[in-house]
Amino acid sequence: MERIQEEDDILMYCLYFTASRFARNISKLADEAIDGELAPSYYYLMLVVHFHPGITQKELSERLSLAPSTSTRFLDKLEKSGLLQRDVIGKQSHITLTPSGEATYTAFRQSLKTLFANYASILGKEESELLSKTLHEANEQLEKK
Known part of the structure; x- marks a missing residue:
């Protein structure tokens, strides 16, 4: 019995394991709520491009904590799908959503409401908001290291 308790304690208090487990569970909920062809x-x-039309790829990567190569891959796919456009000004690409991209974004916002309602019904509204805020703040601190 003591070994089982030790195992439970290690798993419960290991932030890496707990965060990974949480990410898998919330990803399942997101996949159910976000009805679309994209991940x-x-x-x-x-969403970030919607709020910052003309954002540069570098700024976008920083806002989302993405490696430049990852943002390039995402942008290439979205541009090929006709959801965004890149305008080169000097050495920088400025990114905006196309009308089709704006329509897709609007549908996504509705999906976010569904996603929040789904996990808030399980965790509670206040707990969901607090958990999201706490995770956001922890990520900010970890990224400053």
Whole structure:
């Protein structure tokens, strides 16, 4: 019995294991709520572009904590799908959503409401908001290291 308790303690208090387990569970909920042809990460990129039309790729990568190569891959796919466009000004690409991209973004926002309602019904609204805020702040600290 003591070994089982030790195992439970290690798993419960290991932030890496707990965060990974949580990410898998919330990803399942997101996949159910976000009805679309793209993975959820693409929609979050579109969200940032919606709020910052003309954003540069570097700024976008920084806002989403993405490696430049990852953002390039995402942008290539979204551009090929006709959801965004890149305008080169000097040495920088400035990114905006196309009308089709704006429509896709609008549908995504509705999916976010569904996603929040789904996990809030399980965790509670206040707990969901607090957990999201706490995770956001922890990520900010970890990224400053």
